[in-house]
Amino acid sequence: MEAIFAFCVGLLTACGLFLTLRGRTFPVVVGITLLSYAVNLFLFSSGRLLINGATILGQSEQYADPLPQALVLTAIVIGFAMTAFVVILAIRARSDLGNDHVDGRNPPGAGLPSDRLKEKN
Amino acid sequence: MQHWAVLPILIPLLSATLMLLPPLARTIRRQRITSMISLVLMLGSALVLFHLSTEATQLYQLGDWQPPFGILLVADRVSALLVLLTTVLATGAVLYSLAGDDNQGKYFHSLMMFQLMGVNGAFLTGDIFNLFVFFEVLLIASYALLIHGGGKQKTQANVHYIVLNLIGSAFFLFALGMLYGTLGTLNMAQMSTRIADLSPGASILAEAGALLLLVVFGLKAAMMPLHFWLPKAYASASAPVAAMFAIMTKVGIYSIFRVHTVVFGEHAGDLAYIAIPWIWPLALLTLVIGAVGVLAAPSLRTLVANLILISAGTLLVAVVLLNTQAVIGGLYYLVHTTLVTGALFLLADLIAQQRGQATDRFVVSRPMKQAPLLGLLFFIGAVTVAGLPPLSGFVGKALLLQAAETATQMGWVWSSILLSSLAVIIALSRAGTNLFWHVSGNKTGTENARPIQIIAIVLLLLASPALVIFGGPATEFAEAAALQMQQMYPEVQTLIAEGQP
Amino acid sequence: MSLFVEWLVIILLILGAFFLMVGSIGLAKLPDFYTRLHAPTKASTLGIGAVLIASSIYFSVNQEGISVKELVITLFLFITAPITAHMMGKAAMHKEKQALDRTQNQHLQEPARNRLPPEATEQP
Amino acid sequence: MKRILPFPYLSMILLAVWLLMNNSISAGNILLGLIFAVLIPLGTASMRKTQPTLKKPLTAARYLLMLMGDIIVSNVEVAIQVLGPVRKITPGFIAIPLDITLDLPITLLASSISLTPGTVSLEVSEDRQWLYVHVLNLTNEADTIARIKQRYESPLKEIFGC
Amino acid sequence: MLEIVVLISCTFVGIGLLLNLWRLLKGPSVLDRVLALDTMYINSIALIVLLGLYFGSPLYFEGALLIAMLGFVSTAALCKYLVRGDLIE
Amino acid sequence: MSLFWILLLPLLGTVVPLLTERFGRTVCAFSTAALPALALVLVLLQMPAVFDGEAVVATAPWIPLLGLELSVHLDGLALLFAMLVLGIGLLIILYARYYLSDKDSMGLFYAYLILFMTAMLGIVVSHNLLQMWVFWEMTSVSSFLLISFWNHNTDARKGARMAMTVTGLGGLALLAGVILIGNIVGSYDLTAVLNSGDLLREHAAYPVIVILVLLGAFTKSAQFPFHFWLPYAMAAPTPVSAYLHSATMVKAGIFLMARFYPVLSGTELWFVIVSLTGLTTLLIGAYTALFKHDLKGLLAYSTVSHLGLITLLLGMGSDMAAVAAVFHIINHAIFKASLFMAAGIIDHETGTRDMRRLNGLWKYMPYTATLAMVAAASMAGVPLLNGFLSKEMFFAETLDQSSLGSLSWMIPVLATVGTAFSVAYSLRFIHDVFFNGEPVDLPKTPHEPPRYMRLPIDILVALCLLVGIWPALLIGDLLATAAGAVVGGDLPDYGLYIWHGFNLPLLMSALAMTGGAYVYISREKLFTFQSQFPEANANLIFDKSVKWVMKHCATFIDWFENGSLQRYSFLLILFALVLLGLPLIDLNTTAGLRPQIPVDAVMLSGAALLAVSALGTVIWHRKRLIALLMLSVVGLIVSLAFALFSAPDLALTQLSVEVVTIILLLLALFFLPQNTPKESSPRRVARDLTIAAIFGGIIGTINYALITRPLDSISEFFLANAKTGGGGTNVVNVILVDFRGFDTLGEITVLGIAALGIYKLIARMGLFKPTSDDYGRPWTEDKHPMMLSVISQGLLPLALLVSAYIFLRGHNLPGGGFIAGLVTSIAIIQQYMAHGVDWLKDRLKLDYQKVIGSGLLIATLTGVGSWAFGYPFLTSWYDYWTWPVIGEFEVASAIAFDLGVYLTVVGATMLILANLGQHTTTERARETEHQ
């Protein structure tokens, strides 16, 4: 299982980083969210993986490492706060700068920010 | 039970919180008073802590839990000094803001206090995850402060600043995972003792973690090539905020020092000083980029922002030289540069206000209403920051030059530091002559600067002559602090030892 | 625990899991959105219900005291599932989802979307 | 009494749910449950639209049981239809004229419809006169409508006395 | 015995989840994907309950409860977004 | 002790003029002169002691760690220069009293002047090299102020900047040199340094030291190739020029060479560099001076040339040459000061300095003319004047030296040529100004200046004559002691006579005289010859080159910091990648020895779900809503994973955060474009994919290596003490609220701050409001679907009950304040969605800011509470109580803390979401009104 877990963490990291390297705010936000999933799983697993070992005293035979869990909880909350801020900032940036490019300027030859989806049915 | 060590964190937290609640939340006036009162209290407690730390390192076990299990605050000379420095800087910034900047948007005073809490926490904590938490506190506060006053530039700069720092925070957590996953502890003192005993495989993982931490701290410290966020962010921030930001890069450098020269210091076996070879070239490059930026700067704010880069590079040099003299110079220089750059940000704002359309750009403009006064302040600031005698800059610079030991070190360190100083001299003489003397038309429009603003700037600038006049005691303190800092938290080690059955 | 109870649990579990799977199959298989809408809203409710009851019985028997908290979840699902379906149907009509060709009374979509009586729009 | 318990039914439900969740009827839990059963309705009172209250609790109970049965049946039906060949299915829209006009009953009706035999309520006309439903396998439109009306609408009408 | 049954049920639910995923990827429309997500919520409730049974531990119940509550909210939010754009107005 | 007063008095003197300015010019001038005069007296009082060779030193500690101490001394050299600096300084003060116009702020001028005087004095009397450097730099700074005194004209500003830059460069070099010397000698104390000449000369770093020190000296004393700044420094008021060119600034460089002469000279390197530089400077200066039409320009270049002469002398290496150098320092100071003052008078009286217009001033101001002519004659080296004597010595020395080996004969020849030119420009100064026909349309008709304006010149010219006639009597001892200090040993015996008999030097003088006369007579040809060469304006060139540097710096910065976040992020990630990757190369075995968990079908399908949906998020990232759906699947699976791997609390938290995030992103998406345009070039996409993939691979590898290795962590402690110490069975929760409650406090603070910041962001935010959905359809009319709202209001109480339940059990079972808070917020948000802002506005009166505040306050005060019992911040307390009927129950301070968490979470989340919702609604309402 460890291998699969590590693979997923790596994949999430890769996907997250790729999206954070995009040029528009929304994909970047999504990327950062993916990245934070990867980070949380990674930090969580630094206490090693254990099944059926919830750290509720008296409920399990052996216990997982509770410390990383606590750390990840903190990390999740902080991550949430940061995401929230950056999301709203994205809106603000678009209203201030007129576009949603991370650099505040539409690169030459960029398609219209809101070109319509071709909806299949 | 002495609580001094925790006060620099609690006082701002409490006052910031109270300012969100009635009755204080109602009027800006009440918030201003609260803010000033808490600053006075903080100055007081910081001074006491500073005094106590010279007698013995102040350890504070939060929740009364034995380290390494609980979070421990460590107020040794250095952290006490930095807390004091932060408070002084904040006092200057807040005083300045009272002239009206604090009313450009909501929550200014609360956010400023939160920022203080974060910075002080980062300086005081002895626990690496707690360090992360305080990093986030000071970051989120800075995000919020950066947009204070509004405007496109701020928004734009903020986007870059935040995204880069979010990636940085992610890396921080990766690194923490690697370190906890190998060392099994978060207490920095205990980490430092465990590194040497790691199995080969684990020690490589720990090394990876340590190096990743360098990226994180380097980003905060604006170490090249992670400095890109800084110039725009600092140049666009509103004056008091920018002044306050002068301390933020120092947090990164302080962390690099703690982690990469103490925790991963000489006791770390194979991992001793792993990061140093990386920092060497980057420190010098940071200096160079800063110098180039200073020469390229089209406006005073940008110039000062790049001065921050130069100071970051200089301090990194102080880190990598790995000797006491360097740390002494570094500490002295840190205090000097933080206060003077802070003052210059404030001054740049006044200048911009009095030059009308031209603001702080180096173009011909109408003469300033208070040219002589501002000119004098600018002159003092410029001489100080350029490291020209008789003001404080030269002492730190000379101490660092002396710290370079081998011929190679001298070659690199001296050339980069001295050339960057030359660049600063050129740029500042140019800036000064352009801003104050290259004028046309007559003084119109703007009203005089408010006395409180001048007081704030003077307060920060006074440090410069003081640091020279009392250079003897100052450097002696720095020496004591340096020697103490290079040891591996002896007091904490004993405390941990007591805890072990 | 007694054999009877164990078998009860087993049956309930298999049943529930089966219905859940059927629901998902329907989601995957059915031809248009409106028909797909049926599968989860119903199959799921029963599937989940069965599984929950199984767990309720299991824990009531295996631990001191009864375990009926599962009922709360069932309650929630039965309250919310129809509303979810309603909202999605609303959205579907808003998006003018083409219903399966052989669907009867397609003309009703128009008034339904605008929340008007059927007479409001004449028969085609 | 009305001031402490503005919505007695709600309070009862809350207490019940509380005890269910805690799996215990210890005195302490009952006390806590009571506290919440009183406080929460009071706290949320301002956010409640007035709804018709139960007139016939027993009918309501019977209605629920019947619904359960229908759900089970409908699940089997749907399961067969899903697993069987899809080609046979002939879906369709129907518009059910409503006699009940109040929000809560209509909602309950729509929910019942959605939960039971191959039907999903899609929309209610703005004038509360029509309920639009999608039928998975529409064989006889009139029958279906009639069946729904008598099997679900009339009992609901009774229950809420409207 | 029970363990095996639980595993079998888990597999059923797992298959269900994979089918949902297929619908999620295939679409064709956004709504189909929303529907797929909603079904996934349901299936994962089941999965968590089964997990609890498997471990014989009641600690996972709240997880199921939360999904039941929050899944509804997020689906409702998505639908509201599709028909009105603005969630809170 | 009194020695310090030599420095302190002038230092105090800087403020005097600023104070006395308002009492009138004369008062101001004399009060200003008082303190320097006193200092001069003090210096003179030390004279006998110095002549007796006593060590006249006073030291006080300053910054020991830096090796910097306050240390003042007077040896011969210092004495000589101190006298020049103060003496001539006083004359300048007097002169400036009349020179300055009423427009000029006299107080400021004097203040700068005295500051400069102090700095210069500091250099010469310093006994500590670092301290000397400090004053050295102070002269640069204060001269900047003086040169730019008339800052309204461009030349002044540019000249000042140029001087600052050049001398600044030199100063930094000098600092390096000084520190290098200090490192070698182990002290900056002058005596110590002067006693370690051999040590220094033999040290490997000697060449570096010499070059650095000479760089300092040459830049300051305008030696080739740094000579160009000096002529432009004359944009300063003439008194300043007179001072800078005679006794100070430029002489500082000479002083430096003289100071280090005993320790640094005496090597090939020194001789070659110094003598050649001196010679070149001498010639260039002398030649250029002749062609300057500006009176001060001529004098400026003559200064350059004479400084070259002195440098050349110091480079010859014979003790006698050193004596000559010192002698010429004195003489040059005297006549150059008087000449500049004369030029100033002429400028002052005629309103121009252009010699093509200045003619025949003899009949307008005969007295001044006489003085100027005598001084000029001295400059030319006419017998009976002091200039003659030192020039003779100079010639003598050029003859017996061998600095250039076989080419040494060139030096006397070139020296003669140079002197010839100096004769020529002196002649021009005399003839072209005072005779040579009638003046050409002068702005004013000249006449003699006020008497006291001339007094300084009287004194100096008198000195020229007296020294010229009775040299030994007047300055014999001074010269001897000064030269002694330079040579650093016994002096050769030399005679200061007017008449040395007919000898080669005399012949050289004669040649120079006649040659000079001839050059001047045939100047027309020379001028036409010279006019072929365009006159290079060093000022412009320098300014251009600085501008060039700045421009290229700017272009570089614009290229490097091009404002592209994508580049910045890429570099950040790349950097991290390198630092992470390199160590791993040494990692031989990835897998550790820890037993691993077997895989089953469900786990696999879960992993598949995660992987596919993650990839889906990337693939569909342009269709934002779909990406969002994929993202929420990822979140769902992650929380399931947490549940599977024994972290129920994490699962719950992840779930609730998940939903809030989705709602948030949906709210945002409405005001952002629905789709991302295709704009990344294939190369960039490939690049990003590569780096992302590699990074992901590395993280995965590390993660695998990590979790397959055994770990010995501190966590046993938490398991052991959670119940006994923290009073809870949910260890994670106990860690959060107790062991590491401080983290949690910080965490909720972050949340609170974020909410405040977001409030700031939202305030006064304009909006892009899509009028139709993504497919161009108008939105439905039905804002708040009836059934949804009916059910929602039924759900609210239930949700609140659930959150209460989750909150209360948190300490012992999965749950806690944070999750409860999120559940509550979601329930409220649900109400907003179902009923709308307007409906809730007057029904739900919660000030979320207050909620946050009180939450933080409660949490903090809970922590502070433990102080009352003498425990540190956040020390927890709990106890079990037993009540009739109720039975036993626990009361723990952790609950209060958790309540703080709960409130903060609710407040923050609502402030973020509801506030955004409200704002957007009101915004849209207003917009629609406008339409």
Ligand code: NA
């Ligand atoms: Na003439």
Ligand code: NA
């Ligand atoms: Na809204």
